[in-house]
Amino acid sequence: MYTYNDTDRRLVAERVAQYRDQTRRYLAGELNEDQFRPLRLHNGLYFQRHNPMLRIAIPYGQVSAPQMRLLARITRAYDRGVGHFSTRHNFQLNWVRVDQVPDILAELARLDMHAIQSSGSCIRVVTTDPLAGVAPDQIADPRPWAEIFRQWSTLHPEFVALPRKFKVAFAGGPDDAASVRTHDLGFELVRDDHGRLGFRVWAGGGLGRTPILGQVVRDFLPWRDLLTYAEALLRVYNLNGRRDNAFKSRIKILVQSVGIEAMRRLVESEWRHLRDGIQTLTDAEVERIAAHFAPPDYELLPRLDSRFEFSRRFDKEFAAWVRTNTHAHRQPGYAAVTLSLKAPGRAPGDATAGQLDSVADLAERFAFGELRTAQTQNLILPDVRKRDLYNLWQEAKKAGLATPNVSLLTDIVSCPGGDFCALANARSLPLAAAVQARFADRAVLADIGEVRLNISGCVNACGHHHVGAIGILGVDKNGEERYQITLGGATGQQAAIGSIIGPSLPAAEVPAAVERIVEHYRSCRRPKERFIDTIRRIGAKSFASAAYARDFPNFENEREAANG
Amino acid sequence: MAKTLIKGDSVVANEWKVLRLAEGESPEAAKLPFGNVLVPLAVWRARKWDLVRRHWDQGHLLGIWLGPKDDPAQLAADLAHFSAIGVHFPLAGDGRGYSIATLLRTRYGYTGELRAIGAVGRDYLHFLRRVGFDAFEVNDPESAIDSLDDFSDAYQTAADGRLPWFRRAGAPALAA
Ligand code: HEM
Ligand code: SF4
Numbered sequence: 001m002y003t004y005n006d007t008d009r010r011l012v013a014e015r016v017a018q019y020r021d022q023t024r025r026y027l028a029g030e031l032n033e034d035q036f037r038p039l040r041l042h043n044g045l046y047f048q049r050h051n052p053m054l055r056i057a058i059p060y061g062q063v064s065a066p067q068m069r070l071l072a073r074i075t076r077a078y079d080r081g082v083g084h085f086s087t088r089h090n091f092q093l094n095w096v097r098v099d100q101v102p103d104i105l106a107e108l109a110r111l112d113m114h115a116i117q118s119s120g121s122c123i124r125v126v127t128t129d130p131l132a133g134v135a136p137d138q139i140a141d142p143r144p145w146a147e148i149f150r151q152w153s154t155l156h157p158e159f160v161a162l163p164r165k166f167k168v169a170f171a172g173g174p175d176d177a178a179s180v181r182t183h184d185l186g187f188e189l190v191r192d193d194h195g196r197l198g199f200r201v202w203a204g205g206g207l208g209r210t211p212i213l214g215q216v217v218r219d220f221l222p223w224r225d226l227l228t229y230a231e232a233l234l235r236v237y238n239l240n241g242r243r244d245n246a247f248k249s250r251i252k253i254l255v256q257s258v259g260i261e262a263m264r265r266l267v268e269s270e271w272r273h274l275r276d277g278i279q280t281l282t283d284a285e286v287e288r289i290a291a292h293f294a295p296p297d298y299e300l301l302p303r304l305d306s307r308f309e310f311s312r313r314f315d316k317e318f319a320a321w322v323r324t325n326t327h328a329h330r331q332p333g334y335a336a337v338t339l340s341l342k343a344p345g346r347a348p349g350d351a352t353a354g355q356l357d358s359v360a361d362l363a364e365r366f367a368f369g370e371l372r373t374a375q376t377q378n379l380i381l382p383d384v385r386k387r388d389l390y391n392l393w394q395e396a397k398k399a400g401l402a403t404p405n406v407s408l409l410t411d412i413v414s415c416p417g418g419d420f421c422a423l424a425n426a427r428s429l430p431l432a433a434a435v436q437a438r439f440a441d442r443a444v445l446a447d448i449g450e451v452r453l454n455i456s457g458c459v460n461a462c463g464h465h466h467v468g469a470i471g472i473l474g475v476d477k478n479g480e481e482r483y484q485i486t487l488g489g490a491t492g493q494q495a496a497i498g499s500i501i502g503p504s505l506p507a508a509e510v511p512a513a514v515e516r517i518v519e520h521y522r523s524c525r526r527p528k529e530r531f532i533d534t535i536r537r538i539g540a541k542s543f544a545s546a547a548y549a550r551d552f553p554n555f556e557n558e559r560e561a562a563n564g
Numbered sequence: 565m566a567k568t569l570i571k572g573d574s575v576v577a578n579e580w581k582v583l584r585l586a587e588g589e590s591p592e593a594a595k596l597p598f599g600n601v602l603v604p605l606a607v608w609r610a611r612k613w614d615l616v617r618r619h620w621d622q623g624h625l626l627g628i629w630l631g632p633k634d635d636p637a638q639l640a641a642d643l644a645h646f647s648a649i650g651v652h653f654p655l656a657g658d659g660r661g662y663s664i665a666t667l668l669r670t671r672y673g674y675t676g677e678l679r680a681i682g683a684v685g686r687d688y689l690h691f692l693r694r695v696g697f698d699a700f701e702v703n704d705p706e707s708a709i710d711s712l713d714d715f716s717d718a719y720q721t722a723a724d725g726r727l728p729w730f731r732r733a734g735a736p737a738l739a740a
Contacts, residue, residue, distance in 0.1 A: 007717050007729060018714045022687060038657055039687055121657060151719040151729070157694035158666050158722060161659025227720075238663045243632075273671060278721050278728060285730040 001062050001370060002147050002292040004112040011155065012109045015116055019043050020102035027099060038161070042122060044090075044115035045101055049422040054096045055118040056108060058373050060128040060146040060170070061089035061380075065360040065369040070111050072356035078104050083356065085341060085349040087413060087464055088127050088167070089373045090118055094420050116154060121162045123153040123234070127169045129177035130374040133293060134382045136330045139173035140189045140197055144290040145226065146170045148281065149187075152227050159234050163241035163249040166234070167206070179375065179491040181205050181214045182467060184251045185233065190220065198222045203233065203263065204255030207461035211497045212252040215260045217267060223286070225271075227279045232271035240266070296368040296383055301333025305386040320446065321393055321404040326384075333386055337367075339379040339396055340403040340411070344436045347429045348414045349377030358399035366392045376413055378406065409451040409518070410436045413464055417457030417474060418481075424457035426474020426481045431455060431507055438511040448518055451531045452490070467491045469532040470514060471498045483510050485547060487517070487540035490532055501544040513547045520546035570689070570700040570709050571677075578701065580648060582629060582681060583607060600625040602650045602679075605634050608642070616645060629681060632660035640672045648699070649674065653682035662695045669696035669723040686711040696723035 004012075019039070026036040040047075044055035056071070063071075071091055075083045078100055079093040086092055096104065108114055118125050126146045133141040149168060153159070159166075171178040171188045180186025186202035199221045205214025221229050240258075242249045255263050312319045327336040339359060341349050351359070359379055363371045366388050367381035374380055379401075384392060396402040405411045412435065415421065417428030432455055439445050454468030458475075465471030471486035482504035489498030505513055518531070520543055525534045535543070569578045581597045583604060591610040596603070601624065608615065608628050619626045629650030630636060639649075649668065651661040661680065668674040679699035680692045686708035689700055693712055702708045719729045 007719075010717060011715060011719075014715050018687070018711075035656070035685065121659075154719055155691075155715060156720055156722075157691035157718075158662045159659070160662065160688065160691050161657050163659075235663050235666070239660055243658055243660075278731065282730070288730070 001064060002143075002289070008151075009109075009112065012112065012114045012116070015043075015114060015155070016102065016105045016109050019105060023098065023102050038120060040101075041120035042117060042160075043101070043105070044118035045096075045098070046119060047422075048094075048420055049418075049424075050420065051095050052098055052101075053420065054093045054101060054104065054115060055086065056091040056093070056113060056115050057118040057125045058089045058091055058113075059125050059150045060132070060143055061130050061373040062143065063371050063373065064111075065363040065371065067111050067113055068356050068360040068363065068371060070107065070113065072353040072360070074104055074107055075353040075356065081353045082350055083353070084347070084416070085351065085373050085377050085379070087349075087375050087377060087462070088125060089375070090125060091373070094416070119165070121164050122166065123156065123159055123162070124165055124167045126150050126153065127167070127178060127183075127375070129170075129172050129175075130372045130380050131177065131327060131336055131382065132172050132372075133295070134329050134331070134334075134336050135172065135177070136328050137174060138189075138330075139191060141290075141293055142170040142172040142178065142187075142189055143293045144286065145187065145189070145199075145223070147289050147292070148226065148286070149230070152230070152279070158231075159238060162234070162238055163243050164246065164251075166237070166251065168230075174493070176492045176495070179467070179495065181495040182207055182211075182464075182491060183214060185230070186214055187221075187226070192220050196222065199226065201229065201233075204252045204260070206250050206252040207464060207466050208250065209247060209459040209461070210250075210252065211461065211466040212256065213495050213497065214252075215255065217260065217264050224281045225275060226281060228274040228277055229267070229271055231279065232274050233267045236263075236266045236270055295331070296370070298331045298334065298383070299385065301331075301385065301387070303332040305333060308386040308389055311390040315390075317404075318390060318393055320442065321402055322389065323446075324404050324406045324408060325402070326389065329383070331383070335384055335386055335389060337381040337384050337389070337392065337396075338374065338406045339381065339401040340406060341378050341401070342405055342411050342436075343400050343403045344410070344440060345433050346400075347416070347419075348412050348432055351379075355399055355401060358395075359401065362392060362395055362399075362401075365395075376406075376411060378411070404442070405445065407450045407452070408445050409439050409448055409453055409470075409514075410445060412436065412453050412455060413468070414455040415457050415460075415462035417455070417463075421457060421462075423460060424474060425476040426457050426483060426507070428455040428457040428463060428472075428474060431472065431483065431510060434507070434511045435514055438515055448522065449530055451518070453514070454489070464491075465489070466497045467495065468498060469535065470517065472510060472514075475504050477504060480506070482506055485510070485513060485517075487543055488532070488535045494536075499540045501540055502548055505548075516549060517543050517547045568705050569679075570702060570705045570712070572698055573709070573712070575705045575709060580625075580627060580650075580679075582650060598624075600627065600647070602627040602629040602648060602681075604628070605630060605638070612642075619645075627677075629679075630661075630664055632658050632664070634664070636664050636667045636672060639668075643668075643672060643674045643676075646674075646676055648677040648679055650679045650681045651697070653680065653684055656683045656685055656688065658683075662691065665692070665696040666723045687714075690714040694718065694722040694724045694726070 084092040169178040169183040187199040201218040202214035372380040418424035456463035456465040467489040484504040486498030591606040625647040627648035
């Protein structure tokens, strides 16, 4: 993991002092709401339905056991004892007090944490594949690059007031587990024909009310040029992105309006001036950063562990958990483990302070004290000996962190919706709970297999419904809370935006509709065919009559209402 | 006159006026105020030689200001005429001025006074200085000036010429 040096610490401390003074001036009436808004947003503080929400940054999802304990402490002391992991690695507290935020930030700073650029119209917290560095087939570890980018983008003076938020992701290849295609800017590690390392650069992706997948702006960018190229692209966006309409100000709209070819030319011509400049990366710098991400002291172990194989054979419940919640690892004898935050009836991504402490303990006991946060709102222990999995599982079960449903239908991603968010049309969380209750039978769930189900409470798409194999979107229809279903969305190399299959439904009918969709899949699938692949083969529309148990010849105007 | 402003590291009297065209006012007809004046790009374009002559004849300093849509490339050949260039921020959230300033300093080699005008709050001073501004029209400059030093260091280069942190002597050696 990256460890802070004096400069890193000093910058964070100075940001805390700056924000403390900004808060003081706001509370003293020297700054009005409009003046304070961008200042607090640059520090992750949203004013939502009941209470301010603080979004704490976890850059590229890496967090240590002591940091996790600190989050637990803060959750107890300043919130109501429950924190929330978002879809972009971050940690959110829903019940903080404006006047206490500077104190929270000061506490975070003690362990090198902060809320810098976790919201607002700036370069946001950078994200990556949660299995970075341990997945067996990665082209290269994306974390050093994400850290280099974090440093460059932190407090970058030219990009403090972009047209809109700007989200950046790094993928280690080849699967795009970081979903670079749904980001404003994405860097996918690749090797060129000569084996040299660089990036395929994607731009113009984003969800929200106009979901668009990114396109390639540069097929191969040598690694040295990462920052000069990023600067060129951001300058083009800063000067040319629309500012007259917040709904049209993301870079995706700029790319759509000028076209990818013109965008490419604009960036290249700006880059000509910056290329080989002082911000060009050096071998020494990359080695310095990469050294922080050196593998831990792995034991040399055989690929198979007899104790593990034995337990798996004789404990069916353990075996089920292993199937869903553990992942292949590049180091023989090790596995990566997902600690599920999707227990039935719990808000997806929520963790109690007690669970945060347990997670820290588990990381220290079993995984070199390291943790990751995943885009699917779960936590990951990246390096666990197979030999330890059985003990780990028993401990995780006690802490309510071993729901064996990773990647299954009940591993739901959801935004907080109407229970917290002022923009919501609908309450996503009770719906998530209802769907989970409907699919409580583990055998059925296992038979259905991999299904990504994502829920957003409104068109802003914080719950990524567009890229769920099943996406559920809360819409407001003449004051009534309803849900629209999309099918066929995906992230990764085969990323796709789902298509709407029919008219919206009241909340009470949604779980049954999901069940009918899934039944239709079970009756049409080929052997071993995943849900998403069946949709790709037979088309989303062919699920419509199953979903509604009746026919709708004409539902096209529904999209207008939803995107309004 | 004498609205104060921050110049460099101190608070000084403001020796400049800003000419703004009213809705529909033609650049040809606009009346220039007495003294040093920052004119809009349109007035410079329409009355370049008048303005240069005014400077020569009357000794008033000549300046220009750019709005967020103005492309500094259009001024590249004229920069030597100006004693000051203003960059206007219509809203604190409109950050085009940061790139405009960067380009003036790093691409077109402008070395005269670069002044941030409009919605310029103290919380942005540190960043404004880093992209090349050296004069700031702010409310309450006496207390705002402290914010120039909100941060004592930076990771990245900018128009202020600071080396990226990783290229500076004193950056820690490689971990062994
Ligand atoms: C106070 C609560 C929240 C508010 C007001 C809010 C607001 C918004 C808005 C307005 C957008 C659309 C931006 C655009 O289209 O340009 C958005 C997108 C998004 N939000 Fe939130 N959000 C909230 C909470 C959350 C939470 C809890 C999460 C994580 C679970 C989250 C993650 C995201 C993501 C990933 C996107 C999509 C990014 C994209 O367009 O590519 N947000 N949010
Ligand atoms: S999708 Fe809508 S309802 Fe859900 S958190 Fe985002 S803004 Fe709020």
